[in-house]
Amino acid sequence: MVCTANEKDNYELLKQVALANKANQEAIMTWKGRVSFVTFSTSTKLAIENLEQHYNIEYTYDRFQDKTLFVCTRQLRKGIMDGNNIEDNKPSYYGGLRLSDGIYTRGPWQAIDEYARPNLIFKKRDDSAHSDFSIDYIPFRYFNVQQMDTFSRMMFFYEHMKGQSAIGKKVTRRNNIVSFDNILTSSESGVVTSIGKYEFDLSRGGNPILVEVIVPDEWHYKSENTFELINNIWVPKTVYVESKSLQNGKVVDISRVKIDWKEQQLNMEIDPQVFDLEKIGVQQGDRVIDRRTNVEYRYDESLKLPGVAKPGRFWTTAAVLGMGGAALLIALLVLWLRRRKRRRADHAMA
Numbered sequence: 001m002v003c004t005a006n007e008k009d010n011y012e013l014l015k016q017v018a019l020a021n022k023a024n025q026e027a028i029m030t031w032k033g034r035v036s037f038v039t040f041s042t043s044t045k046l047a048i049e050n051l052e053q054h055y056n057i058e059y060t061y062d063r064f065q066d067k068t069l070f071v072c073t074r075q076l077r078k079g080i081m082d083g084n085n086i087e088d089n090k091p092s093y094y095g096g097l098r099l100s101d102g103i104y105t106r107g108p109w110q111a112i113d114e115y116a117r118p119n120l121i122f123k124k125r126d127d128s129a130h131s132d133f134s135i136d137y138i139p140f141r142y143f144n145v146q147q148m149d150t151f152s153r154m155m156f157f158y159e160h161m162k163g164q165s166a167i168g169k170k171v172t173r174r175n176n177i178v179s180f181d182n183i184l185t186s187s188e189s190g191v192v193t194s195i196g197k198y199e200f201d202l203s204r205g206g207n208p209i210l211v212e213v214i215v216p217d218e219w220h221y222k223s224e225n226t227f228e229l230i231n232n233i234w235v236p237k238t239v240y241v242e243s244k245s246l247q248n249g250k251v252v253d254i255s256r257v258k259i260d261w262k263e264q265q266l267n268m269e270i271d272p273q274v275f276d277l278e279k280i281g282v283q284q285g286d287r288v289i290d291r292r293t294n295v296e297y298r299y300d301e302s303l304k305l306p307g308v309a310k311p312g313r314f315w316t317t318a319a320v321l322g323m324g325g326a327a328l329l330i331a332l333l334v335l336w337l338r339r340r341k342r343r344r345a346d347h348a349m350a
Contacts, residue, residue: 010171011161013178018154020206025143027233031061033264037072039133040256041079051079057137062270068098069275070137074108094135095280098125102292105136106280120282120299123291132223132241133257142225142236142259145198145211157182176203192216201227205234220244231266 037055041048054077059070072094078087094107103125109118127138131147144150157180161169168183182196199210204227211223221243228237238260245253277299286299 010173011158013171013173014154014158014161014180016202017178017200017206018151018158020202021143021154021200022151022206024205024207024234025140027267028061028235029063029267030270031139031235031264031266032059032268032270033139034058034262036258036260036262037135038258040254041133042254044252046253047082049080051077051081053077055135057135059137059139060270060274061139062275065270065272065275066100067275068137068139069096069279070098071095071280072107072135072137093281096136097275097277097280098138101125103136104277104280106282109281117283117286120277120286120288121291122288132239133243133255139236142239143205143207145208146213146221146223150200150206150208154180176201177209178202204229207234207236217246217249219246228261228264230264233266235261235264235266237261 035057037057039051039053039055041051054075056073056075057070059068061068074092074094076087076089080086092108094105094109096103096105102122105121105123107118127141127147132141141147145153157169161171168181168185170179170181172179178200180196180198180200182194182198183192184194184196185192193215195214195216197210197212198208200206201209207225207227208223209225209227211221213219213221221241223239223241225239226237227234236259239257240259241255241257243253243255244251282299284299288297288299290296
């Protein structure tokens with residue numbers, strides 16, 4: 001298949017989208033906001049029916065420090081689980097601090113239950129592992145396409161839109177809206193295996209306003225987004241996502257999320273103390289589990305971040321046992337040397 005001149009011009013639109021999206025995101029130096037995050041789910045497999053959960057999420061991001069702190073408060077949960085009607089309006093909390101080399105998470109927990117304090121978990125950072133329905137909040141997720149970076153994704157298609165790779169792909173433009181259709185078929189049977197439709201608004205930072213992916217008889221995903229202009233940067237205003245899983249033509253699982261930004265500020269000064277772990281409820285002596293190194297220790301608030309243990313501050317279980325073992329060995333060695341010295345003295349006297 002040979003691309004026509006007109007098709008090549010249209011493919012250039014993918015590059016425009018990619019560059020506009022990247023420039024818009026990179027203009028964000030700092031970002032604070034508060035969102036309403038409401039999920040709805042029904043699952044035959046999990047015995048869940050019309051489960052509705054309401055969250056309030058507050059977040060702060062700083063590009064220079066490469067840190068994002070978020071605190072999520074669940075305000076309501078109601079629906080049917082395992083055949084039982086539930087309705088819980090007691091607040092519960094979940095928080096996290098995302099760093100360049102990992103992420104701390106804590107919760108969920110309820111403030112009324114201080115005796116069941118959750119551990120602080122430190123694990124490897126993997127932003128791509130979180131879905132649109134996750135409260136492990138990543139504000140930049142909504143600039144992207146199905147957890148995939150828009151710039152990298154569109155540039156990949158732009159660079160491979162030739163020969164056989166262009167089959168099933170179509171790029172068009174209507175005013176400021178760039179549409180990209182991507183239909184995949186089986187190389188053996190020719191049967192359609194996936195249908196993707198993407199729409200980006202060049203007048204709004206090259207951001208995705210529609211993403212729809214269909215895997216026939218298996219899965220249907222749709223995301224619709226709106227954006228608003230703040231400080232000459234386009235940021236999300238509303239997001240609505242629906243995901244359906246099918247078996248034998250019937251829907252067996254369905255999940256929806258509706259996100260509304262209530263407050264947003266961009267490129268303002270950020271107090272470094274905003275990123276203290278105390279902001280997500282961590283207290284002196286709380287148990288810390290580092291899943292990257294399989295080490296456990298206790299949090300010392302005077303250090304703020306327990307990423308690197310300092311002598312006299314964090315005593316891990318392994319360290320305490322190690323020091324105890326070393327002390328025992330030293331004591332045995334001293335005792336042996338004393339006995340040896342005494343024996344030599346006895347021999348000399350004889």
